[in-house]
Amino acid sequence: MSKNAKIREEARAITARPPAVILCEPQLGENIGTAARAMANFGLVDLRIVNPRDGWPSEKARAAASRADHVIDRVQVFETTEAAIADLNFVYATTARSREVPKPVRGPDEAAIKAVELGERQHGVGYLFGRERWGLNNEEVALADEIVTLPVDPDFASLNIAQAVLVCAYEWRNTASRGELPFLLSEEEHPPASKDDILRMFEHLERSLDDVSFFRPPERRPHMVRNLRNIFQKAELSQQEVRTLRGVIAALERRETRPRKSRDSDETET
Amino acid sequence: MSKNAKIREEARAITARPPAVILCEPQLGENIGTAARAMANFGLVDLRIVNPRDGWPSEKARAAASRADHVIDRVQVFETTEAAIADLNFVYATTARSREVPKPVRGPDEAAIKAVELGERQHGVGYLFGRERWGLNNEEVALADEIVTLPVDPDFASLNIAQAVLVCAYEWRNTASRGELPFLLSEEEHPPASKDDILRMFEHLERSLDDVSFFRPPERRPHMVRNLRNIFQKAELSQQEVRTLRGVIAALERRETRPRKSRDSDETET
Numbered sequence: 001m002s003k004n005a006k007i008r009e010e011a012r013a014i015t016a017r018p019p020a021v022i023l024c025e026p027q028l029g030e031n032i033g034t035a036a037r038a039m040a041n042f043g044l045v046d047l048r049i050v051n052p053r054d055g056w057p058s059e060k061a062r063a064a065a066s067r068a069d070h071v072i073d074r075v076q077v078f079e080t081t082e083a084a085i086a087d088l089n090f091v092y093a094t095t096a097r098s099r100e101v102p103k104p105v106r107g108p109d110e111a112a113i114k115a116v117e118l119g120e121r122q123h124g125v126g127y128l129f130g131r132e133r134w135g136l137n138n139e140e141v142a143l144a145d146e147i148v149t150l151p152v153d154p155d156f157a158s159l160n161i162a163q164a165v166l167v168c169a170y171e172w173r174n175t176a177s178r179g180e181l182p183f184l185l186s187e188e189e190h191p192p193a194s195k196d197d198i199l200r201m202f203e204h205l206e207r208s209l210d211d212v213s214f215f216r217p218p219e220r221r222p223h224m225v226r227n228l229r230n231i232f233q234k235a236e237l238s239q240q241e242v243r244t245l246r247g248v249i250a251a252l253e254r255r256e257t258r259p260r261k262s263r264d265s266d267e268t269e270t
Numbered sequence: 271m272s273k274n275a276k277i278r279e280e281a282r283a284i285t286a287r288p289p290a291v292i293l294c295e296p297q298l299g300e301n302i303g304t305a306a307r308a309m310a311n312f313g314l315v316d317l318r319i320v321n322p323r324d325g326w327p328s329e330k331a332r333a334a335a336s337r338a339d340h341v342i343d344r345v346q347v348f349e350t351t352e353a354a355i356a357d358l359n360f361v362y363a364t365t366a367r368s369r370e371v372p373k374p375v376r377g378p379d380e381a382a383i384k385a386v387e388l389g390e391r392q393h394g395v396g397y398l399f400g401r402e403r404w405g406l407n408n409e410e411v412a413l414a415d416e417i418v419t420l421p422v423d424p425d426f427a428s429l430n431i432a433q434a435v436l437v438c439a440y441e442w443r444n445t446a447s448r449g450e451l452p453f454l455l456s457e458e459e460h461p462p463a464s465k466d467d468i469l470r471m472f473e474h475l476e477r478s479l480d481d482v483s484f485f486r487p488p489e490r491r492p493h494m495v496r497n498l499r500n501i502f503q504k505a506e507l508s509q510q511e512v513r514t515l516r517g518v519i520a521a522l523e524r525r526e527t528r529p530r531k532s533r534d535s536d537e538t539e540t
Contacts (some may be wrong), residue, residue: 007424043423098453153313154277183368
């Protein structure tokens with residue numbers, strides 16, 4: 001996908017320390033790579049791996065990461081989960097099934113709120129993710145402060161590791177950036193029409209329709225005018241769109257586009 | 271991952287009509303399959319494909335869908351995007367870059383709110399997703415009512431199609447189910463301790479510490495007691511955990527666990 005030429009600076013302004021992602025004994029390099037890519041999409045960089053089955057470094061992981069090299073290059077590998085989380089302050093265990101442990105269970109949205117709060121204070125937060133086949137074991141869940149699970153369809157609950165990482169990373173960034181998007185509808189380029197512009201357009205349309213006796217019977221005119229105006233009110237028209245519509249009305253009247261002081265050529269632009 | 275034995279019925283209670291996912295000219299069967307799996311995770315079933323490069327059906331798609339056969343089996347293939355959305359009422363275009371079109375731009379969370387509102391009225395909602403390489407073209411974006419973009423890191427904005435589908439599907443389900451998770455901390459199995467239980471535990475601990483002259487100098491006792499109590503208050507102890515801790519205190523006192531009427535064996539369970 002091409003570069004976005006107009007990135008809003010608000011979308012870059014994140015002050016919270018991003019959480020670490022800890023993959024416990026992942027089997028496939030591809031999954032490590034796609035998890036790294038998902039992290040990079042949402043601004044996470046600290047990936048830790050406990051005992052990767054196929055060793056490390058992994059060319060398959062790098063290929064699957066689709067240029068998230070800044071995450072792959074700084075991966076840390078550990079022999080135990082204890083060592084992988086030693087420098088952190090708060091750890092979530094992600095799991096797809098109920099565990100008989102007395103820990104709070106959060107959705108990724110609620111978990112992100114706490115992760116961002118702690119990250120704003122520069123505390124180290126981590127999310128533990130389990131093996132492809134059976135997730136985290138009970139000893140690993142016991143290392144965590146709280147549990148995160150996703151609001152999946154209970155009848156199709158099995159998520160790929162990278163998908164679970166993606167949702168947690170997405171919620172983290174959405175919370176940390178307060179929902180700021182990389183781009184928005186540009187109000188500079190599409191300034192909204194003033195009410196005066198819109199009323200003059202309505203009057204123009206209604207005069208034209210009067211000329212062709214559109215409003216029949218005449219006593220229905222007020223009702224029909226209201227309905228027509230409501231249609232265009234809903235469209236939240238821009239200045240340019242009002243000009244375009246006035247050009248359309250003029251063209252349908254088979255009148256010449258009326259000469260104006262400026263922006264004359266805009267009249268029929270669509 | 272093993273089946274979850276204790277699924278909460280609340281997590282199944284969704285009344286909104288789920289949105290359709292429309293993939294425009296996807297190139298790789300794998301991406302169609304992983305998109306289908308992501309949909310199934312969050313309860314979406316209506317997958318439509320416009321001109322898949324490698325044709326349909328696709329064994330690669332079925333394999334990548336990891337048993338989301340109910341989605342793969344009902345895939346509809348169309349020759350044009352117009353035909354693919356003809357029966358829908360409201361369509362989002364997903365895009366990773368700013369488009370010079372005067373349409374509202376939403377995050378997946380805000381988009382989900384409207385999609386669920388419309389789905390509750392059984393309106394047909396769709397999300398358009400573009401090609402692997404360059405996304406949707408401008409004619410496809412023009413077919414949509416609004417634009418959805420993800421709150422990605424602007425410097426690493428390129429998402430795999432299935433990842434974009436996943437986040438939109440996740441937000442849809444999280445909104446439609448009002449955040450209901452498949453399981454929660456079971457209050458039945460871990461009923462919280464009463465304040466009386468906790469106060470008696472505190473008094474037990476403080477008596478034991480008095481016996482070993484822990485509180486020194488004596489005038490510091492009230493302050494030290496408050497600090498100790500605060501530590502255990504934060505843990506939001508269950509009845510069982512209070513029993514366990516009283517067993518621990520008794521053991522450290524090197525006293526016999528005091529006989530009680532019932533649940534005697536619970537005293538030292540950890």
